[in-house]
Amino acid sequence: MPPNEPVLLALPPTAASASVLRTLRSEGVPVNPVSDGIAVLDAIRARDPSLLVLDVELPGPDQAAVLAAVQSEAPNVPVIAVTPRERRAGLLGQLRGDRDDYLLRPFAVDELAARIRLRLRLGPVGGTTMLRHGEVTVDTEFGEVHVDGRRVALSPTEFSVLLALVAEGGSVVPADRLARQAWSEPVSANLVQVYISYLRRKIGPERIRTVRGGGYALEA
Structure with a gap:
């Protein structure tokens, strides 16, 4: 996958999410934002992003089902799941240990940027580790x-x-x-x-x- 393929940023439609988007772009991270689960699936099916950042409390369908659909339909797309601490235990069973990651909310944008850089350096699932x-x-x-x-x-x-x-x-x-x-x-x-x-x-x-x-x- 081309290294400049945008990262799909799936966060709720809030002012805080808009600030995250601006900061990531200012740091040179190519990001395409979406704000609900249906839009995540549409974007995944239209063209595989290099990475999906998925908030598990996004509006729309249950995000556990969205995550499972992404992993099934686009297994080469790594995922960083954003989750509140109380939902971490349930989320861990869904993550692929070879590539997926999670970030507890609230988070610092520089930490998210660092996690994104790491996942992009690792490349698509099935690539070099x-x-x-x-x-x-x-x-x-x-x-x-x-x-x-x-x-x-x-x-x-x-x-x-x-x-x-x-x-x-x-x-x-x-x-x-x-x-x-x-x-x-x-x-x-x-x-x-x-x-x-x-x-x-x-x-x-x-x-x-x-x-x-x-x-x-x-x-x-």
Whole structure:
């Protein structure tokens, strides 16, 4: 699929959603907005987007049914589901672990933008599952990490932190965004720092740079 194929942004018709749309476009993310479940299915059937961001409380048909229809009719389209915390447990069973993702509402737009960039870098379902920065390679399908050609065993949380860093391709990831991406909920900056130290021991202390007042970046 062409990399400039628009992202389908399915959020309720609110002022907050309009603000999300403006911000994503200002950051260069190609986005086509829709505001109900029927429009989601129409857009999917007309032309596969590169990615679907789907709010599970969108107006129209039950969004569990919409999500199931999207996965059936357009299995190559990855999905980021936006959900309130109380609906997370029911949603997880519908997500394809190799490609889909979820984001708890309320969310920061920079976090959504980061999740979108990650999904687009992974490509369509069935495509490559490898991300690489320098000599660090992450296989998102099998949960494997190789550094300088050797396999490195990580805990699930360590893997999530490293994935968030690799997905940014060396750009600085603020500690609060790193926390949300790795834990999907707010955690302390101290906990983030602890897991950064764990990663440094396993992949090399020189590979993760601390940016004072900013966050962390993966070195090539």
